[in-house]
Amino acid sequence: MKVIKIAIADDEALFRKGMKLILDSYQSLQVILEAENGVDLLDKLTLSKDLPDILLLDLKMPEMNGIEVAKIMQTKYPTLKTIVLSTYFSRAFIINMIELSAVAYLPKNSLPKEVVETIKAVYANGFYYNSEVLTIIRENIISKKKPKAQFSLELTVREKEVLQLICEQYAAPEIADKLFISPRTVDGHRNNLLLKLNCKNVAGLVVAALQQQIVEIPLQY
Numbered sequence: 001m002k003v004i005k006i007a008i009a010d011d012e013a014l015f016r017k018g019m020k021l022i023l024d025s026y027q028s029l030q031v032i033l034e035a036e037n038g039v040d041l042l043d044k045l046t047l048s049k050d051l052p053d054i055l056l057l058d059l060k061m062p063e064m065n066g067i068e069v070a071k072i073m074q075t076k077y078p079t080l081k082t083i084v085l086s087t088y089f090s091r092a093f094i095i096n097m098i099e100l101s102a103v104a105y106l107p108k109n110s111l112p113k114e115v116v117e118t119i120k121a122v123y124a125n126g127f128y129y130n131s132e133v134l135t136i137i138r139e140n141i142i143s144k145k146k147p148k149a150q151f152s153l154e155l156t157v158r159e160k161e162v163l164q165l166i167c168e169q170y171a172a173p174e175i176a177d178k179l180f181i182s183p184r185t186v187d188g189h190r191n192n193l194l195l196k197l198n199c200k201n202v203a204g205l206v207v208a209a210l211q212q213q214i215v216e217i218p219l220q221y
Contacts, residue, residue, distance in 0.1 A: 004123045007033035007052040009041040009069065010085075011061045015108075019056065022112045029119065038064025038072075045077065052080060054119055058108075059086040059093065070100035078200065081122050085115065094133060095140050103127040103203045124171045126202030134217065141210050155196065155214065162189040164215040167206050 006023055008031060010016045020031040032052055035041035038061055045051065055073070059066035066084065073082055081103045086093070089107040097105055104118050104127060121128035129137065155163070158179070165175045172186045179186075190202070197208040209215045 001028060003028055003030050004054060004119060005050065005052040006031045006054045006056060006119065007035065007041065007045070007080075008056045009035040009038065009061065009066070010056070010058040011036050012058075019115075023116070023119075026116060029116070037061040038066070038069040041069060042072065042076075045080075051077070053123055055080050055082045056085050056115075056119075057082050057102075059084065059088050059097075067096065067100065070097060070102060074101050074200075081126070083118060083122060085110070091136050091140070094136050098133075098137065098203070098207065101201060101203065103201070104129065105133050106130075121169065125166075125169050127206065128169060129203075129206065137207060138210060141207075155193070159189050159193055159196075160214065162186060163193055163205060163209055166190065166193075166202060167209050167215055167217045 083104040
């Protein structure tokens, strides 16, 4: 069984220790790094021989806050998937953090079960946006009224099918089953989509799909 390695960056020691206790109670999850602020996190990541898969990141921290951390993560640790877990659950913060490659955003008063499910979904699919976050993304796109981009390469029918299912947050094996193709073929289509839509990660594909109106993503599925 693959164990998902987790880092927690939060200046509230009680919250941090409590979250570690909850997550470590699952056999498939292990907190391998704790940090009390952004500086502490970056120092420990630099010294760590075993990088985490997932980062649970608070926004309000002394010395270096979560927004500053996310900017550094984009370039220094692009494979580390950032889940924001913050008391700041407003449209402006959510949009800002998604633009900084956060792959999920949860309010700090979320139930432990929701945090665990989000971690697992992010690990499996590369991102997880619940209905509330998806609505905020949509509203932001509509308010900007960004025109469709002209792609140098058109998407194939199969690529659009794969993109639709990615946006509905299906994992590669599930997409493969639905389309009667191999998981490796799904990975190939996903990589082509990343190149064609100029996205760095799967979360970016969701935003691009909404911006360019390529697929329709239901709020509930």
